[in-house]
Amino acid sequence: MSESCKIVVERRGDVAIFWTDGYINNQGGEEIARQAYAQLDAGARALVLNLEKTRIVNSIGISILIEVLEKVMDRKGVLAFCNLTPTIDKTFRIMGLAQYAAIYPSQEQALQAVAATG
Amino acid sequence: MSESCKIVVERRGDVAIFWTDGYINNQGGEEIARQAYAQLDAGARALVLNLEKTRIVNSIGISILIEVLEKVMDRKGVLAFCNLTPTIDKTFRIMGLAQYAAIYPSQEQALQAVAATG
Amino acid sequence: MAQRESLRPGFEGSGFREVSMTIPVASDMEIVATAQVAAMGEYIDMPHDKIDEIKLALVEACINAFEHAHTRDDRVHLTFRVGRDEEDGPDFLEVEVLDQGKGFDHSIVEVPTPEKTFTGGKKRGWGLQIIRSLMDSVAITSGEWGTRILMRKYK
Amino acid sequence: MAQRESLRPGFEGSGFREVSMTIPVASDMEIVATAQVAAMGEYIDMPHDKIDEIKLALVEACINAFEHAHTRDDRVHLTFRVGRDEEDGPDFLEVEVLDQGKGFDHSIVEVPTPEKTFTGGKKRGWGLQIIRSLMDSVAITSGEWGTRILMRKYK
Ligand SMILES: Nc1ncnc2c1ncn2[C@@H]1O[C@H](COP(=O)(O)OP(=O)(O)O)[C@@H](O)[C@H]1O
Ligand SMILES: Nc1ncnc2c1ncn2[C@@H]1O[C@H](COP(=O)(O)OP(=O)(O)O)[C@@H](O)[C@H]1O
Numbered sequence: 001m002s003e004s005c006k007i008v009v010e011r012r013g014d015v016a017i018f019w020t021d022g023y024i025n026n027q028g029g030e031e032i033a034r035q036a037y038a039q040l041d042a043g044a045r046a047l048v049l050n051l052e053k054t055r056i057v058n059s060i061g062i063s064i065l066i067e068v069l070e071k072v073m074d075r076k077g078v079l080a081f082c083n084l085t086p087t088i089d090k091t092f093r094i095m096g097l098a099q100y101a102a103i104y105p106s107q108e109q110a111l112q113a114v115a116a117t118g
Numbered sequence: 119m120s121e122s123c124k125i126v127v128e129r130r131g132d133v134a135i136f137w138t139d140g141y142i143n144n145q146g147g148e149e150i151a152r153q154a155y156a157q158l159d160a161g162a163r164a165l166v167l168n169l170e171k172t173r174i175v176n177s178i179g180i181s182i183l184i185e186v187l188e189k190v191m192d193r194k195g196v197l198a199f200c201n202l203t204p205t206i207d208k209t210f211r212i213m214g215l216a217q218y219a220a221i222y223p224s225q226e227q228a229l230q231a232v233a234a235t236g
Numbered sequence: 237m238a239q240r241e242s243l244r245p246g247f248e249g250s251g252f253r254e255v256s257m258t259i260p261v262a263s264d265m266e267i268v269a270t271a272q273v274a275a276m277g278e279y280i281d282m283p284h285d286k287i288d289e290i291k292l293a294l295v296e297a298c299i300n301a302f303e304h305a306h307t308r309d310d311r312v313h314l315t316f317r318v319g320r321d322e323e324d325g326p327d328f329l330e331v332e333v334l335d336q337g338k339g340f341d342h343s344i345v346e347v348p349t350p351e352k353t354f355t356g357g358k359k360r361g362w363g364l365q366i367i368r369s370l371m372d373s374v375a376i377t378s379g380e381w382g383t384r385i386l387m388r389k390y391k
Numbered sequence: 392m393a394q395r396e397s398l399r400p401g402f403e404g405s406g407f408r409e410v411s412m413t414i415p416v417a418s419d420m421e422i423v424a425t426a427q428v429a430a431m432g433e434y435i436d437m438p439h440d441k442i443d444e445i446k447l448a449l450v451e452a453c454i455n456a457f458e459h460a461h462t463r464d465d466r467v468h469l470t471f472r473v474g475r476d477e478e479d480g481p482d483f484l485e486v487e488v489l490d491q492g493k494g495f496d497h498s499i500v501e502v503p504t505p506e507k508t509f510t511g512g513k514k515r516g517w518g519l520q521i522i523r524s525l526m527d528s529v530a531i532t533s534g535e536w537g538t539r540i541l542m543r544k545y546k
Binding site: 004023025027055056058059060062063064066067070085086087090091094095096097099100 | 418419421422425440443444446447450451454503504505506508509514515517518520521524525
Binding site for chain 3: 122141143145173174176177178180181182184185188203204205208209212213214215217218
């Protein structure tokens with residue numbers, strides 16, 4: 001079904017960039033989690049999630065992203081989001097994700113910021 | 119209402135180019151007709167209708183475009199369409215509009231063709 | 237969680253996904269309805285050109301109901317279904333347009349031709365013809381209760 | 392022609408445009424339904440960011456009905472209305488989500504907080520809160536007959 005979220009991951013040094021495309025629901029969230037844990041296991045220190053091509057993340061999807069964030073924080077890693085629509089940004093703030101993860105307007109800014117933490 | 123068709127007209131010599139944006143129904147068709155007759159009265163010899171930003175023309179809209187075509191032909195003028203979606207192209211062929219008006223893939227080709235008739 | 241698991245995409249269960257919808261008899265509501273064709277078409281990954289064809293067929297059926305039916309309830313009832321004839325057959329999108337109007341005998345509707353349209357001065361009368369040309373199958377039933385057009389297109 | 396003339400855009404007549412729709416309890420059908428929010432929102436020229444907010448509120452209400460309601464008819468019933476409170480007031484889009492499920496007492500639903508979500512391990516429970524945050528007004532009625540969420544946002 002075309003509604004499901006597509007995910008592309010690229011590793012640059014110790015940073016893994018995720019590009020999502022489409023609706024992030026439970027399945028989309030779980031797929032991101034699976035790939036995020038694989039990257040952490042393979043030594044990634046920072047994850048950057050570029051949500052440019054996602055217009056809707058439901059609350060179940062966000063709750064899974066929060067689990068990913070906690071796992072990253074447990075391992076002293078960094079998680080950053082970029083290119084959120086105003087509605088996704090608002091929802092991340094309501095649920096408090098924005099208090100624990102960094103949100104940047106562009107991928108470039110996100111990459112610079114996570115590089116500075118390395 | 120945003121559903122209604124917007125029309126922009128530009129006059130280049132004796133050719134008038136129409137850009138439509140949105141759904142062409144009876145109102146949209148009548149608005150095109152009104153502006154087309156104004157151009158003919160103001161001496162335009164050829165009309166080029168660029169439908170690039172229109173995805174739906176209903177059968178009432180097409181019947182009005184056929185009236186415009188007949189008026190143009192009465193005056194020994196030329197009417198050409200360009201940038202039709204496959205569905206609009208198909209419908210124009212079903213209704214026979216394609217037998218009497220020329221259809222071109224691009225605006226450039228339409229303009230060249232109508233210039234050659236001048 | 238168990239509940240969520242059972243809601244995987246696909247055509248399990250009834251073998252169909254059916255969405256029904258009611259729109260008022262009012263201008264531009266036919267365009268509002270086409271959004272559902274796009275959504276259901278994308279759901280089965282139907283190519284965009286085919287989605288456009290179904291949209292136009294739906295528009296024509298709706299404006300017929302708006303213009304000719306004189307519906308008793310001032311509404312037009314739409315049903316969208318996606319499904320397959322056989323397990324491994326192609327997906328289809330089916331659209332049903334039902335009005336509770338005066339009905340008509342479609343067997344005696346004059347078939348339009350480009351010639352009549354151009355030389356004859358009768359420009360209208362193309363709606364049903366366009367629907368038949370754009371869809372893979374069309375069934376019209378009509379009576380005193382109103383009119384139902386059932387049309388289907390394969391992916 | 393006379394009939395056509397009476398179908399000009401606007402809110403004449405009932406003062407409302409109302410589209411109703413029924414979707415099956417099935418994954419991704421909430422996304423199919425959001426197409427109608429976009430279509431009705433565009434009909435009143437609502438800004439796209441507001442349309443996105445209503446879409447998410449609708450998604451949350453639908454997945455609640457899918458997940459918690461255990462509907463008797465395996466369907467969720469949606470109604471979309473555009474209108475105005477006063478002649479020259481702003482347009483609104485109203486969405487009603489009705490399920491014929493088991494109902495719940497929303498006055499005793501625990502209100503989530505970011506702290507509980509992060510330290511407490513309870514990640515879920517944000518749907519209603521998100522709906523309330525994104526919409527201008529929300530009314531929930533629920534009983535043995537099911538649940539109705541009525542939510543409105545102004546242009
Ligand atoms: N839903 C309907 N209810 C009643 N009559 C209809 C309906 N749809 C079509 N008709 C009749 O069939 C005729 C042909 O319809 P159509 O091919 O769509 O062309 P047009 O609408 O331009 O006349 C109409 O003029 C009308 O008399
Ligand atoms: N339509 C509904 N029918 C029955 N119960 C519901 C419905 N919507 C919400 N609830 C109840 O309210 C609770 C809170 O819902 P919500 O805030 O959306 O969070 P979540 O769905 O993540 O639990 C749900 O856990 C459920 O018990």
